[in-house]
Amino acid sequence: MKITAARVIVCSPGRNFVTLKIETDQGVYGIGDATLNGRELAVVSYLEDHVIPCLIGRDPQQIEDIWQYLYKGAYWRRGPVTMSAIAAVDTALWDIKAKMAGMPLYQLLGGRSRTGVMVYGHANGRDSAETVDEVLRHKEEGYLAIRAQSGVPGLNKVYGVSGANRLYEPADGNLPGEHDWSTEKYLRHTPGLFEAVREAVGPDIHLLHDVHHRLTPIEAGQLGKALEPVRMFWMEDPTPAENQDAFQWIRHHTTTPIAVGEIFNSIWDCKTLIEKQLIDYIRTTVVHAGGITHLRRIADLASLYQVRTGCHGATDLSPVCMGAALHFDTWVPNFGVQEYMPHSEDMLSVFPHDWRFERGMMHCGESPGHGVDIDEKLAAKYPYQRAYLPVNRLQHDGTLWNW
């Protein structure tokens, strides 16, 4: 069997997506997500100018050998651009292999480990009251796990708050927007927010919160301790995770579970966090952590240390990634939860898919492959529009902070 062609499809049905399509001499093709929010064209070039020429003529069944070839053969290893490009190739090859086998991807990985994939929805509001209402609305819709994010009194623009339009999209404008930040105001506000949310929603709903890299380790310890009475499912990205050892200071002060990893792109980024059990959930994804092949390795390492998966699933990860993730989630033994920020109708129309949401669970579907396709004609109607993620500055003196 041979790869005969591969091409990158860039489209923007409400937001930018980058999709790799690999065609073979058996008439079967596979697709993979290569979207890197705010740096999309870097991955397009990495694929078109450097990777695709090396793929033509190779046997698409040799998924592992091609993964090793692209990882070791680049010499310059790891990084979000490289690993997103490798991920797109890997996902497309798994899609092809499953289609050739005539089975849904989860069967090829090892079969079903659960009846469905528990997902968490995104409730957010401009203030605590609006956020509580949104959490209750998600409970009504059947979610068993709900992330809550709210505006912070005294801050203008805060991560995760979509305001009137319920779909949250952080990449805005063709230059980075500037948000303001005050840790003091955030730490004053957040414990009260979750007391109100837990009071309203009752004891059975899993509550999650994304700190989005903004605290120091000791501040994260403070927040985790303040949230203990709420019994959070997790506190996400409490502090920047380049320094994995720093998480021991959070662990010293709180038992609130911790989730990290959506911006990680290889097993090396999370090795210490997992082996020292400094986290409870690993958030690495199919699209940014080297595809199914590498994500399986991360999940297997995590399973040795009772760390569970909690894959990132924001709308800037395309429906192709969501499809592949749901097959992974259906198989992976140490599954925790899957993030699910619903894509808009425009986005979903470009990516016909097999999955469905039912009472807080997602089901990946039974069609061969990962169950997602791309309507190239429709995609062509939505040309790329440069968009950046915002930057964050401390409100009192403008210091550039973590967004």
Ligand SMILES: O=C(O)[C@@H](O)[C@@H](O)[C@H](O)[C@H](O)CO
């Ligand atoms: O947990 C999450 O979903 C967030 O961290 C993301 O919304 C993140 O801000 C975006 O994926 C960045 O592109």
Ligand SMILES: [Mg+2]
């Ligand atoms: Mg996050």
